[in-house]
Amino acid sequence: MFAFTVARRYLFSNPSQTALLIVGVALGVTAFVFITALIQGLAIRLTDDVTANSAHVSLEPVTRVARVLPSPDANVESVAIVSTFQRRQIRAWASTVELLRSQASVSAISPQISGSAFLVKGEAVAPVAVTAVDPAGLDAISPISTEIVSGDSSLGADGILIGVRLAENLGLSAGQPVLFRTDRGVDRLLIVRGVFETGLQSLDERVAYLSIQTARPLFLLPEGVTNIEVKLVEPARARDFAAFLAEATGLRATSWQEKNANLEGALAAQAQTGTLIQIFSLISVLIGIASALSLSANRRRGEVGIMRAFGVSKRFIAGVFVLQGLLIGMVGAGIGCLSGFALCSWLATLTKPDGAMALPIAPSEGGYVAVFLLTTIGAVLASVIPARSAARLDPLEAIQQ
Template sequence: MFTFTVARRYLLSNRAQSALLVAGVALGVTAFVFITALIQGLAIRLTDEVTANSAHVSLEPVTRVARVLPKPGVETEAVALVSTFQRQQIREWQSTVALLREQPSVSAISTQITGSAFLVKGQAVAPVSVTAVEPENLDAISPISRQIVSGRRSLGADGILIGTKLAETLGLSAGQPVLFRTDRGVERLLTVRGIFRTGVRSADERVAYLSLQSARPLFRLPEGLTNIELKLDDANRARDVAVFLQDATGLRATPWQERNANLEDALTAQAQTGTLIQMFSLISVLIGIASALMLSANRRRGEIGIMRAFGISKSFIATVFVLQGLLIGLVGAAVGCITGYGLCLWLSTLTKADGSMALPIAPGQGGYALVLILTTLGSVLASVIPARSAARLDPLQAIQQ
């Protein structure tokens, strides 16, 4: 207790210096919080943008191949033969869907038939990537209904939804007929029920939606499915869920991270860059604390010498300086966390002209507990050198100086 009192009095004896030290620590912690919240916010925004119109986990049939086995004693290469006539499909999909509905982490399920086709309008022909879904689950993966700009979301037995770019290419509008020709050689006249705009050029000019009822005869899949798409409550758990579902169903489960490997690499590099910036900000703070305490120890050589002459132990002197570092780090870190949170909260309210957030910042993801612990421990470690220097002072020499 007496050691703490001496350390507190040392700090209060030079209030300006102590205030500057606390302010320096708080500034470094504020920078740490801001960088952490910005990086986490950017990661959240990019993840949301990527997964907003796509599945978190995709279930597909496992590709089965026939292999040419070499004859005994003859060195030949095994050649994988994949049938292009019979399409891979999920036949027992009802039991898989039942299993998925029992999983608390799964928030939405979309049973689909996907394939390639052509839309023909007069002399104009455009290739499309077809996604056939249950009409009631149209928005399970992507919010298509909210993106309809012309017509309505109804599919029905002969309806089709297309993007704005595709509609412009073919000169189509809602309510008009269009010839639909699949890669299986089946043709049918469909009606454009609605036109959507996602803002993603590839989707707006190449994607079309059908009902499963319409797609089955067109793609010659009377019973099976080509894939099952899932949305999860937490997109970051996609890898773990994919591993579990692959073992449980025997299907190939692909998390969204594998489909967006470049994004994951970019986020990893971004996080590493942010970590370096955080490290440098904390190191500069700790160097400042160590320098200030070294100056304090040098300035108080006479006082330290007198205390040592009266029998005060070296450990007491060292503990006084360590406690000073602890107090500076703890108070500065606490102030920095508060100011950092306030700064991030204010920045999160700034918006652009279109109403979107000006900075992708997440005030709740500032790493407050981590920076509080790191700064406090670092301040204690930074005070060890000046503490040892003060404890080693020779009492006689200190008093004479």
Template sequence: MFTSWLPFEWIVSIRFLREGRLQTVFIIAGVAIGVGVIVFMSALLAGLQSNFIRRVLSTQSHIQLLQPQQVTRPQRNGSDAPKGQLEGAIIQPPLQQAKSIDQWQAVVSQVRALPGIKVVSPVASGSVLAVRGSATKAVTVSGIEPDTYFRIVDFSDKLVRGSLRLTGSDILIGTELSNDLGVDVGDKLHVTAANGSTSALTITGIFDLGNKGANQRSTFTTLRMAQSLLDMSGGVTSVEVTVNDIYAAEVMAQRIAAATGVEADSWIKNSAQFFAAVSAQTTANTAIRFFVGLSVAFGIASVLVVSVVQKSREIGILRAMGISRSQILRVFLLQGGLLGFGGSLVGCAIGATALSLWQKLARNADGTPLFPLEFDPQLFALALVLATLTGLLAAYAPALRAARLDPVVAIRG
């Protein structure tokens, strides 16, 4: 027998499982289905969330640093007025104008030194008029440092024509703006700011951000050119930041605001409804896994309870032969662990097959995958470990009952 070299508890556990083949097959099938559902749903929802977040964050930073807004402070009346009385019942806030972040170079250096920060890039942006012949369009020009900004927003897969080259007099525009003004790569585009500054910029690339409004309004040039156009004298209107953990963006934003004194808005705060939807999906996924795992645990426990009843006489004989209670306990714990492990192996195979079929069958109208799925080895390893632990925990109560059986009573039936 191939089990001759195994410890005693393993030999008895395997023998009990063999004798109840039908029960063993059914419980392994139940565990496999449960694990398969958990693996499939976890990978599916993870891929869906990753796709949503990728679409939302592909054109923006995780955290945006801004100059604090200007506020109006009410003034008190003269000394003859009642103490604490304020002048004026209505206080109008001032017009918010584009203003450079105070000592932004020091802010950038300070933020880059913080742990968890990935990329920091200054941006100078403002409204200008794009002029081509008799056609004009109000657009937003963003002055960037290409080396750092393109690490935040990856334009390599958004570029339609031309190149991402940005020198002193170059500009990148969206596809909609290109169509509206009738311009293409290599053409000159005259840009006029509110202060009267005008520059003729060469279109080096045309991009598609996946949003019609953004393609109509967004343009990019060098940081120095934007500063010159907007008369900012070396200033920047924002500092774009990406972090290693996107779900910790709000915590990092609060930490940055406390350390630097600037206003820090995270994508979680700016997209509160979207983040709430993502959190709801995560909660639903956790609930599904919990209840499926609970059903698997009850299935294993019920089978082992029946096994204890059926094997009472054998357990009594084993106890009369000198087998200790701890060994009997380990016999049934091993059965639970083996059922959980065996079912999880089959379940992982079922989950992987279902994910492969989903990728092949779930397609967009153009034939591309609906959204990418990742076969994360950690997910399968975690499913194996959790299913085995669930089997052990589910087997504890029946194992304890078996260990407490009185040998004489068990043998008499």
């Protein structure tokens, strides 16, 4: 195509300017890729941190409320009183577990008894949040056994696992007895089988693990469970799966997104900030392309005038400048995508002294296709103004200048 040949000749006639334009576009695209990969990488890391050691869907009994009963006397209302002493429980938990096992999207299931208690050692007393599980499924939701720093993870009939901070506060170590007093008013002497350290203060200082069979008489739950924790193959689908379970079981199903609404809000705000930065970086690139092509059109007024005098159409003149913008955009975007991927891949290899990734960056999430298309289309649009300006030149005025 002749217009393409002319556009290419114009670009190569001033190689330094063309190179600067392409480098400018490439730098803008590289910045776009870096910001996108960094924001997506941070979102992935935060999500993984939340979902790796917690349930993706939690099933609990529906909260019961007092209800007004009909009364023969219109001036008297009868109210059904809900007991606050009797713990809410899932009685038909076995059938719910069977339903969960039949779902291919479920990766782990943990029926639990959760409650509050106190650990008493001499005059020291510490409140704890109790999680009672099947010993065989101790690591179903959170890998506790791999975090044991003293003792082991064998719960047995009278064992308890506590966090390292809780052990320090009470002066306990593996193998020592401790008085366990539940919120139901039941006491029992248990043996600290193991001490774990997760690095999370809330767990290491406030959580204790028991066998579910040990917890039943302590919390006065001979047959039911208080909650069923579920992990999914795809944590992102937790909301939809929670809605399905709520309808199928009649229980209250809570997704991890609902429990961590603040995290979702923070990630959304972070994504919006990143989008604004990306938009401004692209705008600066496009302004540079439009300015350079405008200068080129002004310098070539004489050439454009001669072509117009020989009968070259306005459409052809405009097409030449649009093609210049297209070539600059495509080449610059391609180089920027490659350099952005190389930069992100290099940054992903950097680690801290403890071996963790220095930057939470995801090279595969750089939005390469999107930025290539946006930059190319934007470059074409940015060239429209100088293209129209060149096409509208009066041949006589252009030649005389």
